Each structure stands twice: as C-alpha cells, then as structure tokens.
Amino acid sequence: MSNPVYGKQMKTSSKATANSASTLLWSLSIGLILFLLWSAFQVALFNGQLLQFEAPIYWAVAITTLLFILWVVIYFKQMRLETQQDWLKVAVILLPLTYVLSLINAASEYLANNMILIQCIYAMIFVMTMYLLQNNKINHIIQSSLIGIAYVIVGFGMLNWLGAFNFAGKLVGWFSAGVINGVYNQAIWNDSNGARLASVFQYPNTYAAFLMAFLFISIFSMIRSRRVYTQLLHGFMLVPIILSLLLTLSRTGLVMLPIVFVILLLLLKPAKQILWFIYCAVSAIGTLLVLNPINTAGLELQKQFTGSLAAKSWAILIGASLVVALLSWSIQRFIAPKLEVKLQSWSARKASSVWIPLGSVVLTVVVAVLLLGTGVRNILPDSISTRLENINFQQHSVLERITFYKDATKLFADYPIIGAGGGAWTALYEKYQNNPYVSAQAHNFFMQYLVEVGLIGFLVFMAFILYVFYQYICSYVRRNEEENESHFVYFILSMSFLVLSILDFNMSYVFIGMLVFLGIGGMAAAIEPIPTRRLKMGETTARGFYNTVAGIAAIVLLIVSIRFLQANHYAIEGRELARSSQDFQQIKAPLDKDLSIRSTHSDSLMLLASLYQQGYTQTKDEQFYTAAVQLLQRGLEAEPYNKGIVKQLIGIYEVKGDNDQAYSLQKEYASNYIWDMEWYEQLISRSFDLGYQALGQGDNTKKESYFNSGLAAYQHVVDGVEHLKTLPKGQMQGQPFEVTPTMILNAGKMKYMSNDPSGASAILKTGIANDLTDATNREIARWYLASLQKEGQQDQSVYDKLIAVSPSEAEEIRKIAELNF
Template identity: 45%
Template structure:
C-alpha cells in the first residue's frame, strides 16, 4: 500500500476527483448546522426545560447529517491508514458516556450529555471526511471564519446599543431572542457591564475570542489576496476590543500562554509577522478601549444615535488603520523577511529564540500592567480587573476549592464516573463551603467526574494521539497553508487550554469547534498505512452497520425527547395564562410518558396535584403526586426539589415522621443548604415535643439527637467558614438563623440544657429580640406572647421598608413560636390566649396562610365586643375569611358591626393590603 501524499502532490491528487452535487449539498447542510447551533444550543449542563429542546434538535440534525454521510461515502470508506482509525476510535467517547448511565446520579442530565457527545462524534466523522478534500477544506475554513466574525460583530452591535438590529438578524431562527433582544449578550455583574455576545457568559466568549484572534492573524499572514489580507486585518481590532470588554482575567492570562505555544510551531519570519500584527492591533485597541467602554456603558443605559455613531467611528476607524497597515506589512515587509531569514530558518532551534524572547516580553508587560501605574491607561473597570490578578483573588481561591472538591467526587466514583452532569448533581454533597457552581470550571476534571478513569483515559488517548501525530506530521513536511491543518490546531489548542480554567465545553458550539479542530488536525496528521486485515469488507461494513444502528437509535431517542420536551415547554407556558388543572396536566403527562424521570416536569405535576388536594381533599391527587415523585426520584435521587415535594406529600398524608426522615436521610446531600437544615431542625423539634408530651422517651431521644446533631452541623459549619482565606467569598448564607435558634433552643430546653438554650437564643435571635431573650421567664406563655408580638412588629416594619427577606425571617420566627406554644398549651389543656391568637393570626395572614390565620384568630374570640382587643381579633378574623374566599361568619360580623359600624371599612382595608 502506498503512503499518503502531502503538500502540493496531495492537493493535486485530491483535486483529480470531482466533488459531486450531493457532497456539496452535505457541505451546505453542515455549514448551516454550524450557523444554527451557536444561536440555539447554549449552556447544556443544567436542568431547565427552556434549554433542553435545542440539544435534542441538534442531536437529531447531526444524526441525519451522519446518515447522509454514510449514504454518500460508504463506498469510499476504507481503513487503509491511521487517520481512518480515528473514525472507529471516536465511537468510544459516547460509549463511555453510555456506560456511565448505569451508575449515573442523574439519568436526565446523563442522557442530555450523551445526546451532546453523540452530536460531537457525528460532527467529527463528517468533518474528517469533508476536510480531506482541499476545496471543501477551504470552504469550511472560510465558513468558520465568517461565522466567528459574525459573532464578534453581533456582540459589538449589542455593546453599542443596536440590540434591536442584532436581535432582528437572528430572531427569525433563535429562541434566545425575547422582545427583539438577544438575552444577556451584554451581562452585568459586580464588575459592571461585560460583553458576552451569543454565549451569555463572558469567560467562554473570551476563550472563543482568543482562539479566533490567532486564527485571524494566521489567516492574515497566509492570505495571498488583497481583500483577504484587508478583511482579516480589519477584524483584529474588533476581536481584541471584544476580548477586553469581556473583562475576563482567565482570557488575559491564557492569551500569552497560547500565543507562545503557537509561535513555537512557526518559522522565524512568520513569528515576526505575528508579533508585528498583534502589536499594532493591540496598540490600536488600547487607544480606543476607554471610549468604547464608556460609550458602551452609556448606550446600554440609554441609547442615543450620536453616542452610537461615535462608538462605531472609533471602532471602524481603528480597524481600517490596522487593516491598511496589515496589508502594507504583508505586501512589502513579509517578502523581505522571507528573503532575509530564509537561511536562518533552516538552522536547528531557530524557532525557539523569538518564543523565548516573547516570554520575557510578556513578563515585562504583565509586570507593567499589574504591578505599576501603567495600567491606568486602561478604563477603570479593566484596570481593577488587572489589579486583582493574583493567587489570593477570590475567583482563584474559589476555583482551587472547586478542584479540591472535584477530587473528592472522583475518589467516590473512580471507574465509570458519576454520569453526565455528575458534578451538577453532587457538588452540594462534597463542597467545602456554600458556593453555588454547577460547573467545576475545569473541563478535564468535569470530564473525569462524569466518565471516570476509563472514559477519561479513552478521551485523553484520543485527543493526545491526534495532537501527537499532528505535531509530528506538521514538523516533518511542507507547510502548505491550507492543508497543514494549522487553522484547526489553533482552534483546538486555544479552547482546550482555556478550558483548564473554565467550562467552555459545556457550550455545545465550543465543543463542536473542538471536534472540527480535531478532525482538521486528523486530516493533516502523520498517518501511516495499516495492515491489510483492517481494510477487509467485513470490518468496513461491520463498522458502518454498527454506526448506522447506533445513529438510528439516537435518532429515535432524539425524536422521543423532542416530543417530551415540547410538551413540557407547553405546560410551562400554560402556567402563566391558564388556571385549568386538566389543561395544565395534559402536556405534563405527555412529557412524562417516555421520560418519567424528567425532574422539572415531575415537580410541576406533583406540586400541582398537591395544591389541588389542598383545595379538594381528594386522595387521588395526593396519590398521583406521591407516585410521580417516587418514580422520578429513582433516577434523580439528588434532586432537591423532588425530595422537598416528597416530604410535603408525607406532611399532607399526616405522616410527619416520614417527612422528617426525608430531611434527615438526605441532609448530607446538601451539607451547606441552611434552608434544608432549618426544615430538619424544625421538624425534629416538633416531633420531639410531641413525643415528650406523650412521654415516649425513646422517640423523644431519637428526634432530639437528630435535631441537635443537625444544629451542631450548622454551628460547626459556621466555625469552619471562619477559616476560609479572607479574600475567598463564603458563597450562600450559612448561619444560625432565628428559626434554627428558636427550634434548637427548644430542644435543648426539653433535654434539660437550659443554659445552652439561652445561649442559642442569644446567638440566633439577635438584637431585635434582646429584651425578650433576656427575660427571666423563658418558655412560658407570656414569654411566647412577647416573642410573637415582637415578630409581628418587626415583620410590619420590614414590610413598610420593602425588606422582603427581613419580613419572611420575622414571620417565620413568629410562626415557629406559635407552633411551639400551641403544642405546649395543648399538653396543659390550656386555651390559646387572645394576644397570642391575634398576633399569630396576623403573622399567618401576612405569610399568605389565610386559612390557618382564620382558624388561629377564631381561637382568640370572646363574646365581649365592647372590648377593643376582641374587636380587633374579630376584624382580622373576618378579613382572613374574606381573603380565603370562605363563607362569612355572619354572627361574628353582625356583633362586630353592631358594636362599631366603622369596622366594616377596616376589614376591607386589611383585605386590600397586599402583603
């Protein structure tokens, strides 16, 4: 068997065969798929109905394209050389994800990522064979460049206030455009405005821009046509400006690293040209960075044509200057350099000197921008971001924490991993502190978590082999600019390296770019002939048959998932406009028919059934809710919402012990969720108090132990958070809340730990309750009455001040206090006092518990309507009935109005108050 040919001979050999019309049709469809994907399939490692359908549609489209490829290439498909084996080896990647399904902690997310991986392999196989032909290779390279330049322009349109135009350009095919505006193309965080373009995440956009900055320089230097030189030179400033506007520190840190690695692959003349082009574009970009930042901030607040025109003038003017200079450099300097350095380039290690010098130059520039006042030439927000680049910066410390926690997951799921989405499901169990991050911020660690050591070895072996064989081939042969694959090498290397710091490959389009890059490298790699027994008819057609069967199976699953997702989306949309149970239920049932594990659809249906049961007390709704939840939990055991609904189901069934067990048995899954521990401690206290009243010592001790252990977990956690570096953000709130303090202190009081109980109250209730906590008569009826009254006063103040969180906190304290005193009075066979009934009822009404409020207020009523206090209770009681749309208590109303006719207006005033 003859060796593959490279360079000009290879080009001549490949161009002998004419490209057929069906193949051109496949190329066009492939490019259209590349255009569609970035505007449809965003961040896929999540659990939101709104974002799942594009995954399934893209899987379907890529599968159909792969079937077309098989139909066109089945006769040409051979296993003659090493690159042909890549097509076979690539199937191992989705197979490892399929294997991880057997141990997946979330079947739903694991299936979603299996769809994505299948799409990647379809793209890889198709690209590998299309790129073998030079003409198609050139077309696809230019298509990728055009798409990337459009994405850059799209982002800048949004930055300079032309979001209507930007939205109109893609709104006809993108679901991400709402109200004519692409969602979060410009995002806002604590650093101010950040450009994200189509990615809705600034750091991933920075990775994309870094890759295509170097691709643009490469295309500029290789271009033989004046219009190509001008086009690529013109785009350098928009790309660099966009990169600066992302405010991505990771992008700025990785930029010089990738640049130096790429320089090592170039000859000295081209190294110099790269440096010159980037230096000119960099200076021009820095010159307009300040005005572009200020104008973008202004235009995203209030659009004015003058400001927009000024912004475009800066951008287009700088770009035009750089384009002209770039053309002049390529026209006059490039030939001179090639001539002068031709002899030097043949020397051994000649390509090392400029990269080494660049390392020194980068270090000097970094020192000037980070360690000196030179950075003041940048806009204030960029200056601040650069100033904060250090190993003690909070995002660095947080990433280190993510990586340490990821290693904990890997130790527990070492072989096959935890399945796709494993980190998203498990991180709350393993996290060191209460951060919120559904991504590891390191692609390789996340991949290892998902598929374990087996899958990781397969993946690293696959990409490592391609990189090794590509670099080996690149260094050995004539570097024809279109056939040497360097275009694709830049893309794959840049994005993969940046993915050491972020979750870029959780964006499907970035993953597609990686696999196209790998395919392009595979085409150009050093490829030796295989033994003849690889290329037998049985092996070739056996592989194609297996590929066809696998593709058909994934197509079937995609169609089923699309149907299910469409039903789920329909149900979600109906929830905003319909109150009909049957109308809402029908699409949810359809969504769950083929995917009963769908967490969001299951949660919607179960929650709706529980609400209907609360209104009708019809047991069938509660039973259906219970069935739906338990079925979903078989495949989604770490889903917090489903577990909370299961606990609610038990509560509605009157099985408080089982509700408590759900919180107790799953507490370690959510170690830093203070709301989970608040609910667990509350339930422990209620059951311990009930067992104490029944003198059931064993049960009392069981619940006290569980509740006080949970409380100790909280206090230990609070102490642990004090050990975090001062620069590291804690994450979500985690402290002894007032309700935790009240319930934990009650359990300590039951256990005879009175001093500890007092200390706990002081720790959690705070200054607003200081006089109540310091009372000498803790835990008696009067003390509870004072506590509940204070909670109502504080909730009213918070409501007046529009402090929603404060209002909820004080209402919860009051409700918990009422539950405790009510249980105590029941044991003593004593009635609820009017003062407690009034304030507790008002608290319940403010909290939206209108039925409970009317019941509580009724307990405080007497027959003395001359008494102002009793009239107040009656007034609130009747208002609660009216708010609940319940039948009016006519005798009470008549007596109240007879005592004071003005009460009618006051009742209406309460009813009309929107808490």
C-alpha cells in the first residue's frame, strides 16, 4: 500500500521541482533583460574614473552577482567539466584574476579595484549567457529583447534630437542617473563640429558603434524572420538607425562601417549577401531623402522647441520609415525567395561567399572617392559634409590617436609583464605623453588593456576571445543555415564592438562591455561540446569545485559592492555638506565613514585633508597640520600618480612655511607631469627663491643645488617648446606649453647669480617685450641690460625704451651690474 503512495509523492515532487526550475530560469532571463535596459540609461555605465560614475557601476556589480547566484541555484545539478565548452566557464575566471595580479604594480589602487569589479561583471555575464542561450526559447527572448532595447535607445535619441528634452527626461528620470534637472545630460553633444547625437552614451562615437552593430543585427533579423510584423518592425527601424548614425557626425564610425560589413558578409551565403546590399541601399536612400529636413529641424528645435515643427519632423521620419519598411517587406516577400533559388547552385560552391565581399571592397572605394573627392557629398548637410571632407590621415584626430598608441607603447615598456593595473592609462599618461593633450582614455581598447594587465593578461584575454571566435566559426561552417542563424546575432554584436574599439574607448562603457561578453557567451553557447581528453573531472567533483568557487566569489562580490555603495553614498554626502555647511564635525563624519571602508579613496581623503588644513590655518593647531599631512601621505602611497594629492600636500607645506618640503615634492614629481607648464613655472620660481635665500645665508652649495634644479626645469620647458614645433602640421599640441616671462626672469636671475652674465643675457633677451609698462617685462629688461653691462656691452634700443617708461631704471641697472656673487 505504501509503494504507490511514495511513488505518487516522488512524481509530484519531481514535477514541482521542474516547475520551480522553469520559474527560476525565466526569472533569471527577465532579470537579465531588465538589468540591461536599466544599465543603458545609467550613461551606459561609463567608467569615467570619477565619483559621480561610481554608484551605477557598484549597483551593476551587486545586481549581476544576485543574478549569478540565481544562475548557480538553477544550474547546480548540471555543472560539469567534461567538454571544451564546459571549461570556458573556468577560463573566463582568468580575466579578472589577471587584473588582481596587476595590483602588484597598480598605478592607482582605487582605479585598479574598480576594474577588477568590472571584469567580474563580464565574467559572470559570460557564464550565465553561455548556459541560458543554449535554451531555444530563452535565446529567442533575449535576442528580441536586445533588439528592443536598442530600438528604445534609438527612439530616445531621436526624441532629444527633435527637442523633446523634458519629455525624454521625464520618461527615464525616475530611474536614470543620467538625468540632471529634468534633462538627460549630453544626449546632444556640442563641440566645435556643432550638435552631435549621443543618446544615452553622452559620447557620439560610442553611440555610432552601437548603431552600427544594431543596423547589421536589424538587417539580419529582418531576413531571418518569417513573421510579417517582425519584418515590418525591423524594416521600419532602418531609417532611424542610419539617420542617427549620420547625426553622430562620427568619422570613426563611417570609416569602420565597411570593414565590419565585409567581415560579416564573409559568413553569409551569396543570396543573403545581395539582400544585405539591397536593404542597406534602400534604407540609405530613404535616409538621405529626409536627412536635410530632420537635421535642420533638429538644430532649430534644440534652440527653441515648437510643436508644429516637431510634429512635421516626426511625420517626415515616420513616413520615410514606413515606406522603407513596406519596400523591405515586399523585397523579402517576393524577391528574396526567388533569389535564394536562383543562387542555390552558386552557394554550394567552395569560396562562393568570398566574391561579393571582395566586390564590396571595390564598391566601398568608389563610394569613398565620390564622397571625399567630388561634389556628391554636397547633398548632405553642411555639418556632415564637412566631417566627410576632413577624413584623411593628416587630420588632428588621426594623428592624435597615433600619438596615444605610441605613448601607450612607452608605458607598456615600463610595465611589460603584469601591467600597471586597471586605470593605468588614466593615472600614467601624463608621464609618457608626447605632447600636452588631455585624454583619460587611450582611444584603443586593446592598447589600454595591454598597459593595464601587461603581456600575461593580454595574452590570456586574446587567447580566450580568439578561441571562442575560432570554435564558433568552426561550428558555424559545419552546421546548416538554420542552426547557424540561431546565434549569429551574438557574433555580429561582439565582432562589431571589438573591431570598432580599435579606434575608440567604447569598452570603457561597462554596458558595451556587457554586450560584448553577452555576445561571446552566445557564441560559446553555439559551440559544439567536444569532450576534452586530458582535462576531465568527475561530475561530483566538478560540481563541488565550481559551485564552491562561484559561491565564495559571489558572496565576496556582493559584500564588496554593497560596502562600496555605502562608501560612495558617504563620499557624496560629505561633498554636498562641504558646499552647504560650515560645521567641521558634520562634514567630517561621512568622510570618515567612507575612509573606514576605502581607506585611500582620493576624493574623500583630499576633502578631509582640506578641512584639516583650514583648521590649521585658522587655529595654528599642529594636530590639524599633522592629520592633514598624514592623510595625504597615506593617499600618495596608494595613488602615487594622483596630481591632486601631490598639489594639496605641497599647498599645506606652503601654509606651514616648510618651503624646502614643498620644493622637494614639486621637484620629485615633476617627471610625472612633463607637460604641465604651471608645474614647471612653480618649480623654477621655488628654485630661485630658495637659492636666493641660501645665497643670503652664504650657503653656496645649497644655492648651486637649487639653481641647477631650476635651470634644468627651465631647459626642460625650452626643449619641450622646440619639440612641439616638430609635430605634424595637422596635429594640435593640446594644452598651452610655453616659456613664460616669469620662467625667463627667474632663470635669467639664477644664471646671473651663478656668475654667468653671458648666459643670463641670452635667456633674458628671449623675454624682451614691447610692453614695458608690465612689471615683469620691465624687470626682465632691467636684468637683461644689467647682464650686458656686466660684460661691458649695451643694447641701446631696449635701454632707451625702458628709460622712457621709467627713468629710475638707470640706477637700478647700475646697482645690479655692480653686484658680485
């Protein structure tokens, strides 16, 4: 009697478990989709290495970890390490581990820790999607959701372009960190080229990369789909996507688009290749027909919104999109099937997929010549036409990028094995830069990755992604077309962003990085699971090993992300209180809490040190001074290249009157900021002041030491100015860097007081100016004439001008000339 009961109970239990697992699986999938949508509107989780960008990234770590824990629960019993595919979830752990290894040489502990967390996000996204996307239903839902999110972002961008800033801000303001004062910040990017569409990214080039990837995904999805409404939807979005791409004014995007296009064509059958060309041509023509009116209307609406003009613009855009959608559907309905049949025999031949891509290269060259070398580009708006006209290898952006890459190579040479940690470029680029540009990004993901993790980490990363791409393509070649299409979207996604990241910092947006690793996970899901011969582990052992590692990592990440979120909250609270409150203890309390979690967080550390400095200035209490110095010195140990900390420490030494310490610090760190004109001007001034003081004390050894240091700094500036003259014609130097009158005056004085009047006159002569009413210019002329008089020479023209301005200068010149040192 009992057996049937037990049997019935077990059956019911099994069914309940299956239903539970199904519910959890859908929960994980929906959670991942909502997370991606949320991430897009947090400025795409830009890793801007500033306080205001931290919180969304820490939230992303926490959310990804919770999703990963759910994944572990779902797939606990299915955990195996038997095939090459299985071992990829172990291999991906090496990516964050190489960043952990690079902590040994980290140029910035703070930035390096953040990059470890970001790499953990990528690793978890990869593992989850590699498993999820093996399920056909889940795969379909996630693909559709990704495309849906992309279309929402495109629509959001067009809302902003056509002046609906407030409406767009209200739509996402309740959950987006990018909305400031009711408007999404920098959805329209304004620079010297005019207004540029940036949508959620706040950077047009990355938005262009995003649009390009989803342009190709939309075309592929339209061809693949069998449902009329889906074909119409994808066809409808082609015009807004291409229009948005042109409105970004991104030359990088336009240059790289044909390259990605040709790569993708190589994996398609000839009939599909021809359809891609047809849909690109139809949508491009449709876009060009509306480009001028939409561009002009957008520029007007951004200045002054008028409902009638906005409605007219939307009507034009929707009308063109509908026409292209209907044309695309008609082609797909009536022409595509015939094309497939007609080219079936050709498709069966070897290398049949190569000829059309080769032809497309020729076509690309022809189009480029027409757009760049003829008046054809005049059909485009002036802003776009001008950008196209400026595409050449001698323009500033190209030359500057080449400089970035050369400087990154110099940085890598000093940290070749394990790199300089996450954020290495941001922390170190001023030390290695060829000229005084300002760029916290290397504008090349691969070069930036190389300097962060060195050769070891870079080889691990490249081996990982190349292995997945290679195995995916091998599986792609062996399978039939229907099986290949199921995961090809992920190849497009990853390939597009990685290729485009050769020339820009798209991967500095964590949202883009997540899409790339989601794509790599999708490709891994399509790899044929080939059993490994040597690397095998029993099912129970594998399950225990991986789940233990994953569980511990998840718990640590969850704790760290929550603690860092708390710390970020305290840091922001302290900064806001510093603006509104005069209560020392009230401001200090949240800063102490932040530093109790992140002991060397530079923002809170510097703010707290400034409070102590103010306390010392007002009370002269040594405890305030000591506390400030100790804080800043502790910060320098973890952030040795943080200019703000060094300058603040120099400042507090000055307040104390400890000029020797201030000078020593300024001299020690000068080599880290080789193009900071203000830094070198101050170093030269300090060298003169302390040298002159030593001279008055009769300490010639110290005098010579200070003067030699100051003159070396002066020569550094002179050499730098000469070097800048060698820059290519089209490349701008960046920040100002020149020999200032103050530098010339102090350097000339040091030469004179070193008993080198000839050297002094040579330096001072370079600073002679027409306006001798200026005190510094007059002093330069005075010391110049005194140096000449010391040598028995005269410059009558300068002398007459100086005496005309101030007759008393004659006596001053005589006094200086009579000085002996």
